[in-house]
Amino acid sequence: MTIFKSVLELNRPFNVICKKCLNSSAQLPNVLTSETCEISESAQIKEIKPYEDIPGPKPLPLLGNNWRFIPYIGDFQIEHIDKVSKKLYQKYGKIVKVGGLLGRPDMLFLFDPDEIEKVFRREDSLPLRPSMPSLNYYKHNLRKEFFGDIGGVIAVHGENWQKFRSKVNQIMLQPRSAKMYAQVILETAEEFVKRIGGLRNAASEMPDNFLNEIHRWSLESLARVALDIKMGCLEEHPPDDTQRLIDAINTFFINVPILELKIPFWRVFPTSTFNRYIEALDSIREICLKYINKSMDNLDLDADENQLSVMRKVLKREKNVKLASILALDLFLVGVDTTSNAVASILYQLSINPNKQLLLHEELDRILPSADSRLTIDKLDEMSYLKACIKETMRMFPVVIGNGRQTSSDCVIGGHHVPKGVQIVFQHFVISNQEEFFFESDTFLPERWLQHSKMAKSHHPFASLPFGFGKRMCLGKRFAELEIQILLATIMQNYRVEYHHPKLDYYIHPMYTPNGPLKLKFVNKH
Ligand code: HEM
Secondary structure, three states: OHHHHHHHHHOOOOOEEEHHHHHOOOOOOOOOOOOOOOOOOOOOEEEOEOHHHOOOOOOEOOOEOHHHHOOOOOOOOHHHHHHHHHHHHHHHOOEEEEOOOOOOOOEEEEOOHHHHHHHHHOOOOOOOOOOOHHHHHHHHHHOHHHHOOOOOOOOOOHHHHHHHHHHHHHHHHOHHHHHOOHHHHHHHHHHHHHHHHHHOOOOOEOOOOHHHHHHHHHHHHHHHHHHOOOOOOOOOOOOHHHHHHHHHHHHHHHHHHHHHHOOOHHHOOOOHHHHHHHHHHHHHHHHHHHHHHHHHHOOOOOOOHHHOOHHHHHHHHHOOHHHHHHHHHHHHHHHOHHHHHHHHHHHHHHHHOHHHHHHHHHHHHHHOOOOOOOOOHHHHHHOHHHHHHHHHHHHHOOOOOOEEEEOOOOEEEOOEEEOOOOEEEEOHHHHHOOOOOOOOOOOOOHHHHOOOOOOOOOOOOOOOOOOOOHHHOOOOHHHHHHHHHHHHHHHHHHEEEEOOOOOOEEEEOOOEEEEOOOOOEEEEOO
């Protein structure tokens, strides 16, 4: 059979493949033979283009493409990867190769939800998200004596990841489990709403560092859910280590892309960035362990499981203190800044879209008619416009602008042969802001997410995925959603939010967030 002969002659899998296989979402065979493909020679075939033909910025000899991240010389600024990604899409199209990155595999930017769907659907049982080799190094080399063979989920791969994740998946991801924490999440939201009242200046505006205040809420909320501990973040004078923890988490996130995308000198010697990063991770570990141990002190494992914090639930089921502590550590590492930046972005979008905020208030006033009306899960379930406002913000400004997977075998993506080991980057931010996938894509239109609205259109299910997808999707999704919904409902029950300053651009710092002091004005509703 001539088709298959040409594969063998070129010694390159997937040089040609039948159209049926190409469009299939099934895992493609590694080497195409007449046994693995039912299509006869006469069937329509499609040429698979070689990997080398994927367009993208050309690497320089010796410097590869890393030079592009050098300040003042290169054209890739980490803070503006959103704009860089858009430009790459405009210049090269839906599949772009950024190769020649020293110390790391090629990156393949995907701007096509059909192709993203295929990658996700082909995912095997051990999906590999290729992020944070520096954290992997921290957990498995530098602080090996602490982590041992229990690395947690962040920056952990293969069977170790699967073993850990299978033990915590149900506790973290069942919607019913998350809802059990509604009461403590509500108490923390109410505390924060009170604090907002006290933070206002004479013009009812927030201080320049309002984002830090939101971090404090996010940390307190997570500590209640994960450990059943009141850290006191929302008190007038919080314990010193709460701010230290917030700063360390920020330092950690800011340095991740620097260590990953710039020339990785840290792999050869400890650079100042690397030292700062390790210091931050050590602080996170030290402070979290202090609170984890506190939480253990008054542990009653015989208590009704529904009353237990996430960490205690895991402890009760697994009887493994190390595993429960490492889970809590991972949650603090990635569960604070993500949620707080999402809240900052949602409040900002509502403040600059007052007509949409008005519709949100109409919904809230109907469901919670007075300042004393009690928010319950049932009432929250009725708040479809509130949820649509959150979804719409996450579509236009996803806090995590892209996600990724590393190919575990040779495959075909976008009609090209792609070898094993390449890092596929799903460009969600660029995709979900395109007219092709969302009409009036640059308009804040929560109605598009409402089932019964005239503006609701069916969307490509892979065009906006703020929490990822599949076996490795965000472990904290249920908690993040609940925390954000409860906080937003509590704020909007009490205040109208306005913004009277020059419009803010967005940047990556370290999440995708409004760039500038969030001088929101909170006006009493009652
Ligand atoms: C708005 C808030 C959040 C957003 C937008 C977000 C987004 C994401 C995304 C995009 C991923 C990668 C998913 C994938 O690879 O398919 C992820 C992973 C993860 N997230 Fe979140 N996240 C948020 C909040 C949280 C919170 C509050 C927690 C913890 C309580 C959390 C814990 C995690 C963990 C542990 C992972 C790694 C999962 C794994 O690799 O197995 N996230 N998140």
